[in-house]
Amino acid sequence: MKQYRDHYFKRAKKExxxxRSVYKLQELNKRFNILQKGQKxxxxxxxxxxxxxxxxxxxGDKGHVLGVDIQSTETEFPANVTYLQADVFEDSPELLGAMEPHLPFDLIISDMAPKTTGVKFTDQARSLELCERARDLLPRRLKQGGNFVVKIFEGPDVxxxxxxLNTIFSKVKIFKPKSSRAESKEIFVVGLGFQGGEG
Structure with missing residues (x-):
């Protein structure tokens, strides 16, 4: 088990x-082909x-990624990235200003997770709440035909x-990447072909 974790950890450092979460997105992309040149x-x-x-x-150069998190990061990003330390659920002038040139987005991705307590039902409920809030952003942020990827903890609410999501996307898939830790309860819900409307 430790060896398995180390493999992805070491590979991430090397690359x-x-x-190590990068490999989950790589797997999601390989399976669903969600990342394309020129996307926002x-x-x-x-x-x-x-x-x-x-x-x-x-x-690529003609595309753009807006990364938003309440935490800061030391990571250096290329020119086609804007990183903003902000709460994505609060429409601050700074956040709206950063989004404006890129709306509507072709793809919205979320690897958000709540602070875990170790209490299964509490963690699942908090994860669900984040996912619901991410879903509620879609009508204002995601273009028609766009795609959505969100991490959720497995549980009865999935x-x-x-x-x-079935009511607002053409297709909805569930995916568990191989690079997720075996003991992890995370899975990804993938919405393909946004049709607009409320969740």
Whole structure:
């Protein structure tokens, strides 16, 4: 188990990514082909920046990634990235100003997780709340036909959450990356082909 963790940890260091989570996004992209040249992407809960860096590489010079997190990061980003330390759920002038040139986004990705307590049901409930808030941003932020990726902790509420996305996306898939730790309860819900409307 430790060896398994070390493999992704070491690989991330070697490839200059701040965290092993980058490989989850790589797997998601390989499976669903969500990252394209020239896209505008909003990355929720972006710190320390691995997803933002990988997405920036994929969208290229003509694309742009806006990474937002309540935490700061030491990561250095390329020119096609804006990193903002802010609460993505609060429409501050700074956040709205950073979003304005890129709206609506082609893709919104979220690797957000709550501060865990170790109490399974509490953690699941907090994870669900973050996912619901991310979903509620979509009508104002995601373009028609756009895609959405969100991390959620497995639990009884996942089914209902997925159903809420079924009403606003052409397809909704559940995916567990191989690079997630085996003991981890995280899975990813992928909404493809945004049709607009409320969740």
């Amino acid at each position: 200059n990514y701040p965290a 992407i909003l990355d929720l809960g972006a710190a320390p920046g691995s997803w933002t860096l990988f997405a920036a590489k994929k969208v 089914k209902e959450y997925r159903e809420s």
